[in-house]
Amino acid sequence: AQSVTQPDIHITVSEGASLELRCNYSYGATPYLFWYVQSPGQGLQLLLKYFSGDTLVQGIKGFEAEFKRSQSSFNLRKPSVHWSDAAEYFCAVGATGGGNKLTFGTGTQLKVEL
Amino acid sequence: GAVVSQHPSWVICKSGTSVKIECRSLDFQATTMFWYRQFPKQSLMLMATSNEGSKATYEQGVEKDKFLINHASLTLSTLTVTSAHPEDSSFYICSARDVGPRRADTQYFGPGTRLTVL
Numbered sequence: 035a036q037s038v039t040q041p042d043i044h045i046t047v048s049e050g051a052s053l054e055l056r057c058n059y060s061y062g063a064t065p066y067l068f069w070y071v072q073s074p075g076q077g078l079q080l081l082l083k084y085f086s087g088d089t090l091v092q093g094i095k096g097f098e099a100e101f102k103r104s105q106s107s108f109n110l111r112k113p114s115v116h117w118s119d120a121a122e123y124f125c126a127v128g129a130t131g132g133g134n135k136l137t138f139g140t141g142t143q144l145k146v147e148l
Numbered sequence: 149g150a151v152v153s154q155h156p157s158w159v160i161c162k163s164g165t166s167v168k169i170e171c172r173s174l175d176f177q178a179t180t181m182f183w184y185r186q187f188p189k190q191s192l193m194l195m196a197t198s199n200e201g202s203k204a205t206y207e208q209g210v211e212k213d214k215f216l217i218n219h220a221s222l223t224l225s226t227l228t229v230t231s232a233h234p235e236d237s238s239f240y241i242c243s244a245r246d247v248g249p250r251r252a253d254t255q256y257f258g259p260g261t262r263l264t265v266l
């Protein structure tokens with residue numbers, strides 16, 4: 035069975051600082067990986083996804099993530115955080131693309147200090 | 149593109165009544181939609197997979213008679229919470245699967261519906 039671990043429940047960074055949110059997955063084959071962001075009381079917005087090819091993927095809002103098979107990781111990064119990035123971030127793994135069931139991590143709450 | 153809407157965005161009802169939540173894909177056709185439930189400060193729990201023109205597939209532990217799902221068209225799925233009780237109060241989120249070539253088999257999420265049962 036597939037699973038996702040987001041080891042950091044809360045992260046606080048200063049505006050302008052760099053950010054890295056960790057995600058580790060467990061899946062028997064090549065995973066399909068996603069990062070979503072959720073603002074309070076809202077649905078989820080897709081930030082980026084990895085299906086195959088280049089292991090460094092670019093997303094919206096200046097985010098990027100790198101797939102590292104050897105470490106079973108798909109960490110999300112942003113070089114300079116903005117106050118509007120404060121939100122909950124979810125990593126998810128899908129079996130054969132996003133169309134099949136997604137398994138979500140428990141989320142990381144990002145707080146940005148001005 | 150890839151917009152999913154939900155209606156209503158919030159609803160308050162009395163215990164014992166039924167509530168219907170709609171999920172629509174606005175600019176693409178979705179043969180598959182998913183319904184999730186999210187408790188405060190927790191992750192999303194998949195409740196069921198809704199397939200157009202066929203019965204929904206429910207996850208283990210989800211009562212199919214309580215959470216009725218209908219996927220009557222390629223752009224609309226509905227979740228009806230029957231005989232709602234306070235423990236059904238939650239945030240319900242749907243997603244729609246876009247298998248078109250541009251979207252590459254990705255799920256897009258609606259804004260969610262906050263259900264409060266008194």
